[in-house]
Amino acid sequence: MADCLFCKIVEGIIPSQKVYEDDFVLAFKDIAPQAPTHILVIPKTHISGAADITPENSAVVARCFEVIAQLGKDIEGGFRVVSNCGGNAGQTVPHLHFHVLGGAPLNLTMA
Ligand code: 5GP
Ligand code: ZN
Secondary structure, eight states, X not given: OTTOHHHHHHHTSSOOOEEEEOSSEEEEEOSSOSSSEEEEEEESSOOOSGGGOOTTTHXXXXXXXXXXXXXXXXXXXXXXXXXXXXXXXXOOSOSOOEEEEESSOOOTTOO
16 A cells, blocks of 8 residues: 555565565564564555454454464563554554564553
């Protein structure tokens, strides 16, 4: 999608520190980490946010969580998954993404 930051990261127009990639899902380090481990897991297709998940596009959301499960195996002590949706939740990038946070005890406001 034109003018979507994370679509540009998927396309490689904007660089990112990738930690996982397949045909459907990309995972990369957050540019402003809120925890020692802070990874963003996104579908490569543009979905604006959690409110736009439908029966037609939800397969890639399941794939995102399969990737999260794999990445989580390397995060000692557990991890948190967060998806902000809309302004009140603090969503700043309107492309569905899952924050994966860990590496230290987390407070309730992280991501
Ligand atoms: P949101 O606020 O929408 O829940 O999360 C957006 C996240 O994207 C923020 O944690 C922010 O630090 C991250 N972010 C914004 N721009 C970039 C970027 O250009 N590269 C990377 N790797 N992360 C970004
Ligand atoms: Zn997008």
